[in-house]
Amino acid sequence: AQSVAQPEDQVNVAEGNPLTVKCTYSVSGNPYLFWYVQYPNRGLQFLLKYITGDNLVKGSYGFEAEFNKSQTSFHLKKPSALVSDSALYFCAVRDGFKGSARQLTFGSGTQLTVLP
Amino acid sequence: NAGVTQTPKFRVLKTGQSMTLLCAQDMNHEYMYWYRQDPGMGLRLIHYSVGEGTTAKGEVPDGYNVSRLKKQNFLLGLESAAPSQTSVYFCASSYSPGLAEYTGELFFGEGSRLTVL
Numbered sequence: 001a002q003s004v005a006q007p008e009d010q011v012n013v014a015e016g017n018p019l020t021v022k023c024t025y026s027v028s029g030n031p032y033l034f035w036y037v038q039y040p041n042r043g044l045q046f047l048l049k050y051i052t053g054d055n056l057v058k059g060s061y062g063f064e065a066e067f068n069k070s071q072t073s074f075h076l077k078k079p080s081a082l083v084s085d086s087a088l089y090f091c092a093v094r095d096g097f098k099g100s101a102r103q104l105t106f107g108s109g110t111q112l113t114v115l116p
Numbered sequence: 117n118a119g120v121t122q123t124p125k126f127r128v129l130k131t132g133q134s135m136t137l138l139c140a141q142d143m144n145h146e147y148m149y150w151y152r153q154d155p156g157m158g159l160r161l162i163h164y165s166v167g168e169g170t171t172a173k174g175e176v177p178d179g180y181n182v183s184r185l186k187k188q189n190f191l192l193g194l195e196s197a198a199p200s201q202t203s204v205y206f207c208a209s210s211y212s213p214g215l216a217e218y219t220g221e222l223f224f225g226e227g228s229r230l231t232v233l
Contacts, residue, residue, distance in 0.1 A: 032220040043206060044225035051219060094220055104222060108158040
C-alpha cells in the first residue's frame, strides 16, 4: 500500500526567511509525487509534481521541491517566504505504473503560517 | 474556465435525511473522484470512476453511493445521513493514464461543506 507522511502539523516561519515543508512517502513502484495548496474555504490547487527527470522540481509561486529517492522524501521549499504563502499544504503520491487505476494518496496536511 | 464545479456549496441535514452532491467537469476527463476532508486526516477517497457508467470504492465508501451516468457528471449520494458524515467533500477529475496528457494531477472543485445534526 502507498502512504504519505507529513510529520509537522504546523510550520511557522518569518516573512523573508526560507521555508521547508516535509514529506516522506512509501510506494511499491516508481513514485509520482505532488504538492497541492489549499487556501481557506477553497479547493486544492496544484503546485508542482515530480514524475521523472531532475530531482529538483520548480513550481508555481516560487516553490520548489527536491525528490530524494534514497530517503523517500519530497520536501517543499521556498527561498523567501511571503505572508500570502500562509495556507494548508498537502503532499500526495501514487504509483507511477500507468496501467493501474491506482489513486493518489494524500498526507494529512501541514499548516504553514508566515509571520510578518 | 469552469473546471470542476460542485453543488451545493453548503448543506445542513438532520440525521437520517438523504441528499445528493453534484460534480460537473468541463475538461472531458475520464477519471472522477470524491474525497472527504476532515481535520488532521487529510483527504480520503470515498469513491471514484474511471469512465462513464463505471464506479469503484475508495478508502472510505461506507454510507455513500455514486453514479456516473454522463461523462461530465459524478454524483455522490447519502441515503441516510449520520453525524459522522459531517465533513467537507471535494470532487476532482483527471485525464486517463492512457493519454499523453496524463500526469496524475488532479483538478479539484471548491468543496461542499456538509453538516449533519
